[in-house]
Amino acid sequence: MKKNYAMTLLFLLGFLASVPLYAQQTVKGKVIAQEDGEPLPGASILIQGTSTGTVTDIDGYYSIDVPNADAVLVFSFIGFNSKSLPVGSATTLDVVLATSASDLDEFIVTAFGISQEKKSLGYAAQSIDSEAITSTRQQNVVNALQGQVAGVQVTSSGGAPGQSARIIIRGINSLDPSADNQPLFVVDGVPVDNSTTEAADDRAVRGMTNRIADINPNDIETMSVLKGAAATALYGVRAANGAVIITTKKGKAGEIRVNFNSSVGFDNLVKKPRLQDEYGQGFSGARQENSFWPSWGANIAEENDPNYVYQDNWNKAFNTGTLIDNSLSVSGGSDKATFYGSFGRLDQEGIIPFSTWSRTTAKLSGTVTASEKFNFSGSINFTNSGGNRVPHDRFLERMMYWSETTDVSDYINEDGTMKTYGNTNPIYDARFATYEDDVNRVIGNVNFNYSPTDWLTFSYRLGADFSSDSREEITPGPMGIDGSLALDPLGRIEETRINSRDLTSNFYITLKKQWNENWNTQLRVGNDVFERRFDRVTATGEDFVIPGFYNLSNTTQIFAGQLKSNRRLVGFYGDLMVDYKNFIFLNVTGRNDISSTLPTDNNSFFYPSVNLGYVFSENFELPSWVTFGKLRASWAQVGKDTNPHVLGAFFVAPSVFPLNGQVGFSKNSVFGDPNLRPELTTSIEFGTQFAFFNNKANLDVTYYKSNSRDQIIPVPISDATGFSSYITNAGEIENQGWEIVVGGTPIERGDFRWDVSANLTTNRNEVKAIREGIDQIVIGSQFGYVGSTVTMILKEGQAYGNIYGSSYTRPGAVEGTETLDRDLPQLIGANGFPARNGNQLILGNAVPKLFGGIRNQFSYKSFEFSFLVDFRSGLEQYNQFGNFLSAFGKQEDSERRDQTIVFPGVLANGEQNEKPVFLGQGVGPDGVNYGAGYWRNSVRGVSENFVNDATFIKLRNITLAYNLSPELIERTPFRTARLSIAANNILLYTPWDGFDPESFSAGAGGNAVGFTGLGFPGVQSYFVTLNLGL
Amino acid sequence: MKLHNKIRSILGASLVLSASACESFLDVNTNPNSPVDAPISGLMTNITYETSLNVFRSGSAVSNYVQYLASPNPDSGSDTMEPLNFSGTWFSLYNVMTDLNEMNIKAEEAGSLHYLGAGQVLLALNLGMTVDLFGDVPFSESFNFTTVTPKYDDDQVLYGNVISLLDQGIANLRATSQTSIGADDFIYGGDIPTWIKFAHTLKARYLIHSNGGSGFSAAEVLATAAAGFTSNADNAEVIFFEQRFNPWAQIAINNEALLLGGWISEQFIEALDGTSYPVVDPRLPLMIGTTDAGEFVGTENGAGRGNAPEQGARSTLIEDQFYTRTVSPLLISTFSELKFIEAEAAFATDKPRAYQAYLNGIEAHMDMLGVTTVAKTAYLTAPSVAVGASALTMDLIFKEKWVALFLHPETWNDARRFDYAYKDFSPPANLNPNLGGSLIRRLAYPDSEVSRNGANVPSVSLLDRVWWDQ
Secondary structure, three states: OOHHHHHHHHHHHHHHHOOOOOOOOEEEEEEEEOOOOOEOOOOEEEEOOOOOEEEOOOOOEEEEEOOOOOOEEEEEOOOEOOEEEEOOOOOEOOEEEOEOOOOOOOEEEEHHHEEEEHHHOOOOEEEEEHHHHHHOOOOOHHHHOOOOOOOEEEEEOOOOOOOOEEEEEOOOOOOOOOOOOOOEEEEOOEEEOOOEOOOOOOOOOOOOOEHHHHOOHHHEEEEEEEOOHHHHHHHHHHHOOOEEEEEEOOOOOEEEEEEEEEEEEEEEEOOOOOEOOOEOOEEOOEEOOOOOOOOOOOEHHHHOOOOOOOOOHHHHOOOOEEEEEEEEEEEEEOOOEEEEEEEEEEEEEOOOOOOEEEEEEEEEEEEEEOOOOEEEEEEEEEEEEEEEOOOHHHHHHHHHHOOOOOOOOOOEOOOOOEOOOOOOOHHHHHHHOEEEEEEEEEEEEEEEEEEEEOOEEEEEEEEEEEEEEEEEEEEOOOOOOOOOOOOOOOOEEEEEEEEEEEEEEEEEEEEEEEOOOOEEEEEEEEEEEEEEEEEEEEEEEEEEOOOOOOOHHHEEEEEEEEEEEEEEEEEEEEEEEEEEOOOEEEEEEEEEEEEOOOOHHHOEEEEEEEEEEEOHHHOOOOOOOEEEEEEEEEEEEEEEOOOOOOOEEEEEOOOOOOEOOEOOOEEEEEEEOOOOOOEEEEEEEEEEEEEEOOOOEEEEEEEEEEEEEOOEEEEEOOHHHOOOEEEEEOEEEEEEEEEEEEEEEEEEEOOEEEEEEEEEEEOEEEEEEEOOOOOOEEEEEEOOHHHOOEEEEEOOOOOOOEEEEEEEOOOOOOOOOOEOOOOOOOEEOOOOOEOEEEEEEEEEEOOOOEEEEEEEEEEEOOEEEEEEEEEEEOOEEEOHHHHHHHHHOOEHHHHHHHOEEEOOOEOOOOOEOOOEEEOOOOEOOOOOEOOOHHHHHOHHHOHHHHEEEOOEEEEEEEEEEEEOOHHHHOOOOOOEEEEEEEEEEEEEEOOOOOOOOOOOOOOOOOOOOOEOOOOOOOEEEEEEEEEEEO | OHHHHHHHHHHHHHHHHHHHHHHHHOOOOOOOOOOOOOOHHHHHHHHHHHHHHHHHHHHHHHOOOOOOEOOOOOOOHHHHOOOOOOHHHHHHHHHHHHHHHHHHHHHHHHOOHHHHHHHHHHHHHHHHHHHHHHOOEEOOOOOOOOOOOOOEEOHHHHHHHHHHHHHHHHHHHHOOOOOOOOOOOOOOOOOHHHHHHHHHHHHHHHHHOOOOOOOOOHHHHHHHHHOOOOOHHHOEEEEOOOOOOOHHHHHHHHHHOOOOOOEEEHHHHHHHEOOOOOOEOOOHHHHOOOOOOOOOOOEOOOOOOOOOOOOOOOOEOOOOOOOOOOOOEEEEEOHHHHHHHHHHHHOOOOHHHHHHHHHHHHHHHHHHHOOOHHHHHHHHHOOOOOOOHHHOOHHHHHHHHHHHOOOOOHHHHHHHHOOOOOOOOOOOOOOOHHHOOOOOOOOOOOHHHHHHOOOOOOOOOOOOOOOOOO
């Protein structure tokens, strides 16, 4: 037990010294919402004409002492019409409140699934409802958040079926290139796994799934995004990057309801690079039928040969993707018990041939109110998901190598071997080199609440998240047919079995007291235990004895490997809420976490938070058009641990052993600092929230600043030190920015209504400090030909995300400057071409400075129409695809290969360059031999050419829906019927020359987002959806 | 009130209880995947295995520069001498040196002087290979983790370390050891006398590099060589495994499956097929494959295969020859090489000895390949080979050493010392225009060093020479 515990204990117990006791004649009951029958926690009950009152508990129950039978109780709740009821002789009064005409989106589900009045929050939080989630038809709930929430940046890593999407709240907090900077996902109060386990080998990136995609979006009622440390202090280290709180649909008292939802969608490539179509296979302008070079050959028009024509392979190689999504839910219940059950099935085929993903989900949840004092609930969710993951990098790389004058879609011979002129056909590879994952996952939780008295509740929640992921990779070897090109000279099979288990136990006590009409307090103290066990076993077999029979036992070389990990966390926390006259809200939290992953001397850490909300509109007389006004401020800290099993130095037995019965060992190239300390993020936040004209318009503005110090970073270090990576507390990063949310109902006239909501976020960050002795930290690098490899490097005083690389020499550059000034004139060498500068300069920054979205919804009678536009700006990315295109002569610019030009720029002597040079290969018209030509000799070796503006504006979603009118529906067996058509990403404006700049190669797990690599190209989608309710 | 007290005490007690339980509950951070220590013999196994692969990696990096091999594609960076990124090779070299440093410390502590001696010899070899490829490299600030940005040491000073490590290694191998090396040693299986010969052979190799320089002593080389290998049976090599194929064999297998690689340079074939020299070398059919027509046809470096198909029209490495059986040895250092070193060292002072060593070097290589006695004798008596002691030239020594060290990285050291002056040696087509017509003299520092240790990485061009190549 560490010193910190004592502090925590004092902190927690200090609040326990205040417990009410008065026992008189009481009225009890439950307050529920008319719309959905859900209990309303925190509703206020006041004895009319007095200052005595109470609030409902988490399940909507209340109990109040009344002086006599003449008393009148006033039930009120923000966003609902209040109701006054005489007590009379009743001892039980259940009350149903109706929503007021225009509500303010007032409720936010915060920590532990507690629905809290947004008015009372001292920090920014935003939620989106089921309609906004499902209207985009995203199969991955992370994608459904795109452009909808201020401060939240969602990036789809590519258009593959089931491919991961990355979500970052208020910028990068952890500089570790492999750190998960994503928020914690919490489903019905239980944190669940959202990791992305990419293929274990580095041969190919496959666009695997982030695990939250196992959740069926159709089961979700609301999602709220808790952004600051203040909002997440109670979840502890795992929520250091914020939290996404998902509340699933529940059954409601009343008749049984059945909902059916069916959707069909199509995907297409949204954008392609600009490509040349004038030159075919060969090199140096000469046509060669079996050349490795796909498009440095002859001019197709001049050849005038039907066997040498442009094949438009880039359109032939990509299919139209399809998506079929069906789900059925049944829900219902009584006063005592409710249930919700659902099935879902989604099948998707991607635009890259043979890429598939499917998901089957089944969910059952229920609540039982056993007595006034005791209720419990539970849910279980089963998911089976997986598909064939075509390695997009390899597919696109092979597309790059494939001859532009040979039909790529004609890929197979009759005997099943590859049809090729020499290079590997990408479609053949996609079909036969398979990688299939098969995930079985069960997420379950049980909750118990026991309230021995009206001011005390004991709650316990146990959550479990099990998944088994079975993966099989097959690369066929030679088929024994002479002259055929095999995908692998031996053939290989790799079997991977991953078992992961998360257990979360959370026990807490809630104490409530309404001291008088002015003061209301609630204290929660609790204990939280988390464990994640992970075990991956891999067996690889090479060299198939019988071609085409794919089993480990059919190989001559077998290697095995295993990776296990275990991480445990124990937390103690307290949370005090004080409400004064329902217009000042104070919230103080404290939490102590102990992590198994840190050195024992440093593994216990305490962090507090305090936030204040002040609803001044209830305190001051404001102009009548100001409906609501609030100020809020918060200060919070949150700690963060590291990955399990990284401390110290280790030895590893490379998987090649045993050889001749001997097992070799090698020192591991990673060294974990044995004195590692927890990371600590301190954030402050100020905000204000307004509503005008009776809630017709609203505004929410937040400023935030967070400093994360003692960053735990695996610093890549010179191999010559004996290690390649040193995990240590290495730096501090500061993020600050503004979040603005504007919304309202500009028009509401008769049957017509227009709602709009927009959000805008700015983010600025700076690396404040890097540990002494380390000059810079390499976040990642991506290959470019002949010295154009770019590196993302952190240096003190600079912003996160700077991309370094080679550039053109510019004589006017300020001595010692690190940032490239593209406006300066280029130096032209004696050979007439721009001179290259190999010194690494900052060519751009990969973090968007400004992003946001705007959503418009229109409804007229039975029709609804909505569209969502989002954008990001102020960022550059490395266009590796462009680098490859230059090397292989495929980009549109290389059509200039028959030209002779004079490069603008200055010579070494300061004079303007006037030397004409030929851009093509071989001997130019001037008799000079230009060798491999301008693009291969010059362009592809200069990183500057490929670090490009990646700003975009997207029409993310557009939806038109028709609800069958009540008159018509009465003649059907259905309660509701709705038909909608939607399209995603159909408009994209960007200066980027390539596929959709949103795609990046690293997958959602990594932070090196500035590298687009040869990512799975982004798609545009069209959907038709039918919803039926019984 | 009572309830309140009860809660307070229950809560207090449970917190204290859970606190003591906490400690053991949280004690799960012991790495379940990797041990914190490794046995000396386990290190020896990986070191000997990886050292042979480092010879392969280095050899593979430079085989196109010395025109053993050529790319089937035109304008390939390895043919045209572009600045390629050898981060992987650099990592492998330092990774083995890290393990050697670790093993040597353990061996010294345990008094296992044979392990220490063998470790010092292999550290000298890996360091020597690194210096020969890159020039100045980090070493004096390496492996002890005093800095994460180790400085670069002067390459000539590092050669001092190489020689001194070999001397120490020889002394320790001759001393009494607490433990014996055994089957964990993939090179010699614990044969200490041969380890001592190996150390001398390597010392002769590194000494000969400064031939022509100020501190060079031919006598020292000859004296060292005399304690080196005495036959092919002494060759330092790792024989590859059923479970893990020889990497040159893998290249041949890949090429057979049309994953092209291991194509033979036109230059190499013409030197052996009677084009550049009047005699046809009987080793040719034992080293490389023929076209479908049974001919030896090479590929011009930098020009690619032109209209030739992927298979059957050019000579390549093919499986099941001396260098390319799946269980072929990877050669680290050979008796044949030592003989050519002796020939070079004796050339200025003792021509007959040089000539004999030259013939012995050829013969040793031919024996290794299994050339028939008849063919061997024919070659060794051919007028262009058996020129006699007085007519022996350095050109002939370098030419025959070039053939005998096929695919070995030492040849690039020779080529640079010899200024690439092999007969009929022509620069590659599409030669890197930044070299201004000259040929590569060193590798570029790898991208990983430039990005992680940039302030210390010397600014060099591919034409800047390592210290012994002046």
